[in-house]
Amino acid sequence: MAFLKLIFFGLVGLSVIYLSLSVYSASIRRERLEKQYDAEPVTGQNREAFVETGMAAYLASLRPKLLVLVYVVPVVIFMGIVYVINTN
Secondary structure (H helix, E strand, O other): HHHHHHHHHHHHHHHHHHHHHHHHHHHHHHHHHHHHHHHHHOOOOOOHHHHHHHHHHEEEEEEHOOHHHHHHHHHHHHHHHHHHHHHO
């Protein structure tokens, strides 16, 4: 039972970290797009449309998908430690 609690609270903690990182990363990208538009306005496109187009490209890129490693890396390390401890 304690192992299930560890898994549950571990996944809750990793979810909080994942959500925090994804919101932070998206806000940094949005801010960068807004500054880019302010420095060089695109003719025929307002600021909001420029930012939304950039955010759509960001969400389709590799960076947000790499945030899933927040779940993968700790679980793999934990399972590796459990394996090494149990085989010795």
